[in-house]
Amino acid sequence: MSTLVAISLTTGILSGLWGWIAVSFGLLSWAGFLGCTSYFASPTGGVKGLAASLLTNTTGVFWAMVIIESSNFVGLDILGYVITAVVAFFMCIQAKQAWLGYIPGTFIGCCATFAAGGDWQLVLPSLLLGGVFGYLMKATGLWLHNKSNQSSDAAGFNPEH
Known part of the structure; x- marks a missing residue:
């Protein structure tokens, strides 16, 4: 079984499970699913990619709340846009720290928080569990790929060769 088919299979199964959970x-x-996507798109993958994705998603939620609360406090639309600009700068510049270097993860967390109307208490566990599911989708897919190829090799048949 190819890696793509194996990961597709486990992703399908775990996507259904995630929906139910x-x-x-x-x-x-x-x-x-945004948390899952964030993991899949992380440049490093594995546990390190999961950690980077979860951490930057979390900072994105934080930055969204800074924008929302600050904009509500100032009450003028134009100042809200200025706050957004300043915070977007910080969302990017935080990548100077290697462990916050995955900028798309930060924006995914921020956008998810905006989409949920600032309900960070609901967004955060959803994003984080989704990220774990993304990790599990890929890890179990790779495991299935390796297992299916071992059994084919043991039987003397490997269609990929």
Whole structure:
């Protein structure tokens, strides 16, 4: 079985499981899929990619709340846009720290928080669990790929060769 087919299979199964878990626990399934996507798009992958994705998603939630609360405090639309500009700068410049270097993860967390109307208490667990599911989708897919090739090799048949 190819790596793509194996990861596709485990991603399909775990996506259905995630949907059920999200509904059962009152989480945002779409935010979980953003967390999953954030992991899949992380440049490093593995546990390191998961950590970078989860950490930057979390900082994105924080930055969104800074924008929302600051904009509500000032009350003028134009100042809200200035705050957004300043915070977007910080969302990028935080990448000077290697462990915050995955800028798209920060923007995913921020956008998810805006999409949920600032309900960070709901966005955060949804994003984080979604990221873990993304990791599991890939890890179990790679495991399945390796197992299926071992059994084919043991039987003396490997269609990929």
